[in-house]
Amino acid sequence: MAAIELRNIVKVFSDKRRGRDLLTLDNINLDIEANDFVCLLGPSGCGKSTLLNIIAGFEHATSGRTLVDGKQVERPGSDRGVVFQQPTLMPWLTAIDNIAFHLKLKGVAKAERHQRAMEFIDLVGLRGFEHHHPSEMSGGMNQRVGIARALLMNPSVILMDEPFAALDAQTKLEMQEELVAIWQKRRCTIVFVTHSVDEALVLGNKIVVMTRRPGRIREAVNFDLPRPRDITSPEFNDAKRHILALIREESTRLAQAS
Amino acid sequence: MTSVTDVSPAKPAFRPMRAFQGLERLVVPALLIAGWEAFARSGMLPPALLPAPSAVLHALGDWVFGFDETTQTYSGHWLRDALASALRVFGGFALASALGILAGVAIGWSRLFEKTLEPTLQMLRPIPPVSWIPLAIIWFGIADKPAIFLVFLGAFFPVLMNSIHGVKTVDHNLVRAGAMMGANGRQMLTDIVLPAALPSIFAGLRIAVGSAWMLTVTAEMVAVKSGLGYVLWDSYYFLRYDIVLAAMISIGLLGYLSDLGLKAIMARTLRWQQTTTVQGRAG
Numbered sequence: 001m002a003a004i005e006l007r008n009i010v011k012v013f014s015d016k017r018r019g020r021d022l023l024t025l026d027n028i029n030l031d032i033e034a035n036d037f038v039c040l041l042g043p044s045g046c047g048k049s050t051l052l053n054i055i056a057g058f059e060h061a062t063s064g065r066t067l068v069d070g071k072q073v074e075r076p077g078s079d080r081g082v083v084f085q086q087p088t089l090m091p092w093l094t095a096i097d098n099i100a101f102h103l104k105l106k107g108v109a110k111a112e113r114h115q116r117a118m119e120f121i122d123l124v125g126l127r128g129f130e131h132h133h134p135s136e137m138s139g140g141m142n143q144r145v146g147i148a149r150a151l152l153m154n155p156s157v158i159l160m161d162e163p164f165a166a167l168d169a170q171t172k173l174e175m176q177e178e179l180v181a182i183w184q185k186r187r188c189t190i191v192f193v194t195h196s197v198d199e200a201l202v203l204g205n206k207i208v209v210m211t212r213r214p215g216r217i218r219e220a221v222n223f224d225l226p227r228p229r230d231i232t233s234p235e236f237n238d239a240k241r242h243i244l245a246l247i248r249e250e251s252t253r254l255a256q257a258s
Numbered sequence: 259m260t261s262v263t264d265v266s267p268a269k270p271a272f273r274p275m276r277a278f279q280g281l282e283r284l285v286v287p288a289l290l291i292a293g294w295e296a297f298a299r300s301g302m303l304p305p306a307l308l309p310a311p312s313a314v315l316h317a318l319g320d321w322v323f324g325f326d327e328t329t330q331t332y333s334g335h336w337l338r339d340a341l342a343s344a345l346r347v348f349g350g351f352a353l354a355s356a357l358g359i360l361a362g363v364a365i366g367w368s369r370l371f372e373k374t375l376e377p378t379l380q381m382l383r384p385i386p387p388v389s390w391i392p393l394a395i396i397w398f399g400i401a402d403k404p405a406i407f408l409v410f411l412g413a414f415f416p417v418l419m420n421s422i423h424g425v426k427t428v429d430h431n432l433v434r435a436g437a438m439m440g441a442n443g444r445q446m447l448t449d450i451v452l453p454a455a456l457p458s459i460f461a462g463l464r465i466a467v468g469s470a471w472m473l474t475v476t477a478e479m480v481a482v483k484s485g486l487g488y489v490l491w492d493s494y495y496f497l498r499y500d501i502v503l504a505a506m507i508s509i510g511l512l513g514y515l516s517d518l519g520l521k522a523i524m525a526r527t528l529r530w531q532q533t534t535t536v537q538g539r540a541g
Contacts, residue, residue, distance in 0.1 A: 076438045077440060080438070082434070084435065088431040088434075088435045089435075090453070093530075105442075105445050105449065
């Protein structure tokens with residue numbers, strides 16, 4: 001059984017201003033295996049974030065079934081950790097309290113909460129900053145808190161919606177390396193939304209290329225280049241060429257159709 | 259640290275502001291008072307119509323300490339009068355805060371309350387609190403109660419409006435993050451929405467405490483026989499403008515102190531919020 005099963009997902013948004021419906025996701029079928037690192041790659045507006053939100057339970061598909069660990073997704077829950085595009089931390093809580101927020105909601109005592117959160121503070125390299133508020137930390141540090149917060153819940157899948165998009169190039173590279181290291185260490189299933197071909201190729205072992213609206217799956221590419229990945233190696237470039245060709249094909253097809 | 263423009267690094271830079279740290283805020287009031295004193299002493303107006311600051315200070319001093327009975331029956335009774343007003347402010351403000359936050363959060367959070375409760379409240383809001391005075395006197399008589407009722411009316415709506423706004427503008431993603439971490443409905447309200455709305459709620463409380471003082475004084479002029487507002491109005495009948503001004507100063511000072519107290523509570527509660535000014539971070 002796959003960790004995540006998407007069956008005939010269709011999502012239609014009603015666009016009231018234009019007075020018609022907008023088909024955003026058109027019959028998505030996808031199986032994501034446990035411990036996979038899957039990148040959903042596509043241009044902006046292709047519905048990749050909508051698909052992630054449907055798995056997270058923030059949005060409901062118009063039709064189709066979403067199963068996580070064989071259970072139908074009805075609403076958000078701590079079995080699916082989400083890392084948002086913006087860190088989305090509680091600004092009134094310190095780093096450690098943000099990371100341990102899930103435990104607080106479960107009624108765990110403060111001493112134990114902090115003890116358990118410290119492990120994740122260390123994991124994302126924030127020791128010394130555990131008592132800082134989000135306003136006192138950089139964007140990259142806040143996003144680390146966001147990742148640690150998702151990991152602490154020990155979810156079966158982690159859903160990430162372009163979490164590094166707002167970071168500078170250098171911090172982004174660091175965070176990508178660390179995320180891969182964390183994924184290798186903790187063996188979790190990650191679904192990572194991105195519009196960057198390079199980011200998808202650095203991170204994923206399965207890259208799902210989506211088409212422009214309405215979002216369909218163009219091709220799911222398996223990519224098992226060993227890590228750490230050399231982004232100048234011929235294998236990396238071959239894969240990149242293949243994916244770029246898929247995207248280009250798509251744009252030509254669109255240009256011809258119009 | 260010396261600045262780049264310093265020619266001789268051996269000599270410490272001249273920093274006029276350092277010697278007068280914090281005194282800059284006194285410049286404008288000092289100039290105003292000096293000008294007023296000069297004008298009052300010039301004799302262009304009879305002293306009974308425009309008492310000099312020194313005369314006002316004298317009246318205030320006697321009202322507070324009772325040293326020479328310049329203020330006649332009020333001599334030495336300032337504390338009693340101020341306390342009477344302050345208690346009305348506190349009573350009305352506390353009631354307005356509690357109900358305003360409760361109703362505001364309910365309306366901001368639940369569509370049901372928004373539909374049932376809000377239209378009525380928004381219709382009552384434009385009615386000036388002072389226009390309730392006749393009814394307040396009929397209902398509550400001449401005492402503390404009509405004043406507290408009026409203060410409540412003046413303080414309730416700012417708290418209500420800001421609480422609604424605070425809850426309604428909570429970052430949608432924080433609510434999503436809470437749901438993702440398994441918050442139930444009650445936790446969503448107490449652990450996410452309420453703390454996120456606190457800055458707005460405090461803004462409402464600060465406006466409300468100002469309204470509370472205004473309405474206490476108004477009520478005391480009409481419907482109560484004690485307090486700073488009563489002294490002010492009573493002195494007006496006896497043409498004692500020095501006491502009128504002393505009462506105005508007392509009200510301003512107490513209002514300022516209430517706001518300062520509220521600000522201190524706010525700074526403690528909202529320590530996570532970095533307050534910044536254009537010129538840099540303020541402590």
